[in-house]
Amino acid sequence: VATLRQHVSSWLELRGSDKVWALPRAKPDAPDWPLVIHLLNQDYDQEHDRMQPQTGLSIEVSSQILGNAGSHRATLFSPGTEPIRLATRRVNRNLVVDVPRLDLWGIIRVTRRSMP
Numbered sequence: 001v002a003t004l005r006q007h008v009s010s011w012l013e014l015r016g017s018d019k020v021w022a023l024p025r026a027k028p029d030a031p032d033w034p035l036v037i038h039l040l041n042q043d044y045d046q047e048h049d050r051m052q053p054q055t056g057l058s059i060e061v062s063s064q065i066l067g068n069a070g071s072h073r074a075t076l077f078s079p080g081t082e083p084i085r086l087a088t089r090r091v092n093r094n095l096v097v098d099v100p101r102l103d104l105w106g107i108i109r110v111t112r113r114s115m116p
Contacts, residue, residue, distance in 0.1 A: 011065045012037065016057040019043035020102060026065045035066055035110040041102050057099040061110065066095055070112050078106040 014022040021040045027033040037059060043052040066072070074086040074097045086108065087098040097108060
């Protein structure tokens with residue numbers, strides 16, 4: 001797991017909680033494929049048998065896996081909810097995606113704005 005975290009940390013940085021894992025899946029040589037980021041909340045409250053929602057998260061995605069060109073849109077898919085369009089912005093050449101809330105798990109799909 002430590003080796004995987006080292007590789008992932010060069011591709012993205014999650015801020016706002018140390019209780020969330022973020023794992024990207026991308027094909028840098030296939031620009032038409034979306035970047036997908038799997039999120040897993042690990043903050044389980046055993047006493048109350050529930051997950052502690054994580055709020056105010058942001059993920060900075062390296063241009064190394066996303067590319068430098070164009071603007072992007074991000075959508076969060078989570079169980080039991082409608083897809084949510086997430087706010088994005090550029091910081092230097094990287095893309096920052098804001099995640100307002102994560103309950104148990106979610107998947108973020110990042111696409112170029114010209115894609116659906």
